[in-house]
Amino acid sequence: MTDEPRAPEAGTPDPGAGRDQRLASLLEVPALDEATRRRLVRTAAERAASPAVSTSRSMGRLGAAVGVAAALLVGAVVGAVVVTRPSDPETPSAARASSTEPTTAAAEAAAPAPQSADDEVSAQDPSGAPPQELGDLGAVRGIGELRAAISAGFEQGAAAEQATADSLPCRQQQAGLLGFVVVSAIGEAQLDGLPVVVLVGPSPTGEDLVVALDPARGCEIVRRVTL
């Protein structure tokens, strides 16, 4: 761009140096409302204080969901071992069931409560816990709304599988290529009018990430931000 200076010479009064009061009044922006200001400040302070620690309410739920998913995986493996040893007199089936029963709302969100130990074993993929399904997060504008929708998705619990054929390739992206240690939750949304697949999970540095992928453009990354 050619914006070479056309400023007055040194020592010459610059008629444009003062503030343009008319523009100043036109550009004025009303103060933030107290709740918004507090939220912005609190989030910034928390992120700065503990960048590697989950700070939002949704991340608390995410952490719980990931923890429970890991616990369920361990439980499933243990359960499978127990089921293959049905004659073990030291381990009653009721005890086996209770040992792997989810105990938090997040756990209920992550997977339906098993009716029996056998049911639970068959419901779990022994190769790894599947990401939590957040479902359709709806139409959101900006990252703030997306974060809120993800939070609501965790809150609402397990949704039915929402995958569309178009979104499947994005859902199957390798976590590592997107900067995740593991993808712990998946949903879909309309981000600023663009249909996206939303992946949530921890990064190697411990931050919780949100990555929005555009299924119509080869799963191109649309946004990649901390949760």
Added chain:
Amino acid sequence: LADGRTELSDEQLAAVAAGGDGRAMELLLARHADRVHAVCRRIVTHPEDALDATQEALIAIARGVGRFDGRSRFTTWIYRVATNAALDELRRRKRRPVPGISKDAASDGGSSRQAGERAADPTEQVDARLDVDAALREIPDEFRAAVVLRDLADLDYAEIAEALDIPLGTVKSRVARGRAALRAALGNPEAVTGRPNGQP
């Protein structure tokens, strides 16, 4: 506040916050949140994206306060961070569809946005008659940033040069031409001395 933190200057509060005092950090951020938001709002010209930029700026301020060296006014540093966050947000937005600003909407100043959306943002209520956002969108980002820092943030040329990391003469040029383009876009033909639509 009884502990006296509120009596501290920005620079003093920054030093305390940098030492790990969380309450000082919150006070410092709260003290400047509105001005950070105002700069982001006018540079980004979109309310939701401006809030995103504001959040990113406040995080950057909180994380970087320890690197503030005191050679400039604290507010100048704040504006520098806010401007960078806003320009980053604009760059991100250019890589994706602009919410509520379709080509049609942009050409009519965004008036095709739903009334409910407009009413939700107090800045847009104020701007409804003149559509300041639409006028701001007509001028190049770097000119807009210069005008916003001069006339909204009231930084002098030297501070703007520091905030934008550009020469003083370039600041003067950008402010002058940005103002002219903005006045023209706002419908003040007498002030049209810059390029149409602020294009190079």
